[in-house]
Amino acid sequence: MNLSGILEIVRLTDVGQRREHNEDAVAADAESGLVVLADGMGGYKAGEVASEMAVLTIMAEIKEAIFNWVPGRLTPDTGMQLESLLVRDAVAKANEAIYQVSQSQPQCAGMGTTLVVGLFTNDRVLVGHVGDSRMYRLRGEAFTQVTEDHSLLQEQIRAGMITAEQAKLSSNKNLVTRALGVDPSVELELHEYDVLPGDIYLFCSDGLSDLVEDEEMHLTLATLSSNLELAAHQLVQMANDNGGKDNISVILVRPLKPFPASQGWLQKFLRWLNLR
Amino acid sequence: MSKLIFSLDGAFLGEFPLDKARLTIGRRPSNDIPIDNLAISGEHATVAIIGNDVFLEDLGSTNGTLVNGKPIKQHILQHGDVIGLGRYQLKYVNEAVISAMSGGAAADFEKTMIIRPSAAQVVPATEQADTQTPAPAAPPAAAEVGKELPPLAHIQVLSGPGTGKDMALTKSLVTLGKPGVQVAVITRRPHGYFITHVEGQNHPVVNGESVGAQAHPLNDHDVIELAGVKMEFYLAPA
Numbered sequence: 303m304n305l306s307g308i309l310e311i312v313r314l315t316d317v318g319q320r321r322e323h324n325e326d327a328v329a330a331d332a333e334s335g336l337v338v339l340a341d342g343m344g345g346y347k348a349g350e351v352a353s354e355m356a357v358l359t360i361m362a363e364i365k366e367a368i369f370n371w372v373p374g375r376l377t378p379d380t381g382m383q384l385e386s387l388l389v390r391d392a393v394a395k396a397n398e399a400i401y402q403v404s405q406s407q408p409q410c411a412g413m414g415t416t417l418v419v420g421l422f423t424n425d426r427v428l429v430g431h432v433g434d435s436r437m438y439r440l441r442g443e444a445f446t447q448v449t450e451d452h453s454l455l456q457e458q459i460r461a462g463m464i465t466a467e468q469a470k471l472s473s474n475k476n477l478v479t480r481a482l483g484v485d486p487s488v489e490l491e492l493h494e495y496d497v498l499p500g501d502i503y504l505f506c507s508d509g510l511s512d513l514v515e516d517e518e519m520h521l522t523l524a525t526l527s528s529n530l531e532l533a534a535h536q537l538v539q540m541a542n543d544n545g546g547k548d549n550i551s552v553i554l555v556r557p558l559k560p561f562p563a564s565q566g567w568l569q570k571f572l573r574w575l576n577l578r
Numbered sequence: 579m580s581k582l583i584f585s586l587d588g589a590f591l592g593e594f595p596l597d598k599a600r601l602t603i604g605r606r607p608s609n610d611i612p613i614d615n616l617a618i619s620g621e622h623a624t625v626a627i628i629g630n631d632v633f634l635e636d637l638g639s640t641n642g643t644l645v646n647g648k649p650i651k652q653h654i655l656q657h658g659d660v661i662g663l664g665r666y667q668l669k670y671v672n673e674a675v676i677s678a679m680s681g682g683a684a685a686d687f688e689k690t691m692i693i694r695p696s697a698a699q700v701v702p703a704t705e706q707a708d709t710q711t712p713a714p715a716a717p718p719a720a721a722e723v724g725k726e727l728p729p730l731a732h733i734q735v736l737s738g739p740g741t742g743k744d745m746a747l748t749k750s751l752v753t754l755g756k757p758g759v760q761v762a763v764i765t766r767r768p769h770g771y772f773i774t775h776v777e778g779q780n781h782p783v784v785n786g787e788s789v790g791a792q793a794h795p796l797n798d799h800d801v802i803e804l805a806g807v808k809m810e811f812y813l814a815p816a
Contacts, residue, residue: 525753
């Protein structure tokens with residue numbers, strides 16, 4: 303399924319005001335409907351290595367597999383788009399690759415990265431994440447945080463120890479409970495959502511979400527929806543104006559029209575085979 | 579290291595370093611911070627260190643626990659907070675914040691790290707093996723959010739059917755113009771107001787000159803021309 307011309311994608315990453323390196327990595331490919339954002343961690347330049355490896359591995363794996371892919375098939379067990387298996391495989395491969403380098407290269411010991419990946423197919427989006435990189439969605443008036451962080455704060459909120467309001471005062475924003483590449487395997491949280499033309503999807507690193515309130519992100523996307531490029535720059539600028547204490551990365555995706563899996567006989571037949 | 583400075587009606591009584599994962603406060607001598615006073619419950623409150631946070635919780639005490647004069651059940655202590663227990667005070671001092679404020683290397687404090695539920699200990703991603711102490715507490719990021727903004731401003735329409743109309747610029751972003759024809763946005767930033775082109779063939783004109791595609795700073799009494807309408811910018815509340 304070639305989605306170039308259907309998905310409008312803008313991506314932007316910025317070192318921020320206080321860091322010397324940009325340890326975030328972003329990539330997007332409209333044709334395969336794929337966006338990947340990673341926020342690396344680890345000493346010296348290891349964080350950059352981890353996030354770069356994550357993004358490159360996942361892009362390469364999925365792009366290769368999706369070439370000549372027949373969309374619209376479902377996995378028998380979860381009922382999700384069959385592409386969900388590709389996402390899981392690609393993330394597992396990236397995890398292995400990062401973990402191996404961290405084990406074999408002393409200067410990379412302990413490196414890891416958070417991740418959020420979106421794959422658009424058949425009027426759906428598969429969203430996978432590890433750690434505190436997020437996806438938000440603007441649909442009509444409603445701006446929603448779709449992913450739930452794998453972080454100590456989120457665990458505390460879930461356990462009822464603190465409220466979301468109290469969490470804003472916490473100094474634990476930087477503590478993630480899951481990351482890619484720190485263990486031999488990783489648990490990817492993967493969900494699937496329907497997509498409507500005109501939705502705006504915001505993928506971001508915590509350099510944005512820690513410094514810019516949700517209401518301000520909402521206002522920016524709603525106000526500047528006619529110019530996504532400017533909206534992305536505005537979001538990064540707001541984080542920088544608020545201190546820019548971390549690297550800031552943003553990917554905006556807007557589907558311009560529906561993209562259902564083709565209803566041709568071959569596709570129907572293959573889908574039928576798949577259901578058996 | 580952070581600590582609690584103990585005082586009675588402002589008179590210094592001592593200090594308690596927060597060197598354990600959990601400290602108890604109460605009237606009984608078995609507490610880490612014992613306060614022998616009838617206004618204090620036997621087990622009054624606890625202070626727990628969770629990651630970089632110091633978490634204060636009232637244990638259902640008879641007379642309650644205050645933070646900066648307000649009763650709390652649970653509270654994440656911020657540098658400088660004063661805990662009130664009867665006539666006693668415990669002031670929370672976070673030395674990491676002090677060193678950050680005096681120009682210490684604060685940048686590293688907030689690097690993303692992984693916390694492993696099993697170990698209940700913060701492991702910086704760089705040095706897993708030899709790090710035994712939790713990461714230094716970061717200065718509260720919330721204090722940085724909503725940095726000081728410039729004074730409120732407003733614009734007044736000078737020409738066209740809306741002449742005389744006044745619009746307060748209270749939001750961080752306000753758009754002007756006609757969607758589909760020409761739109762610009764005025765952003766309110768810590769160092770002033772800026773106008774930026776959003777959509778349309780023509781770019782906004784300020785004081786007779788096109789501002790192009792870049793953000794352009796606005797000064798008091800600047801005249802903006804957009805979609806054939808002139809407006810004046812006032813750096814003062816409407």
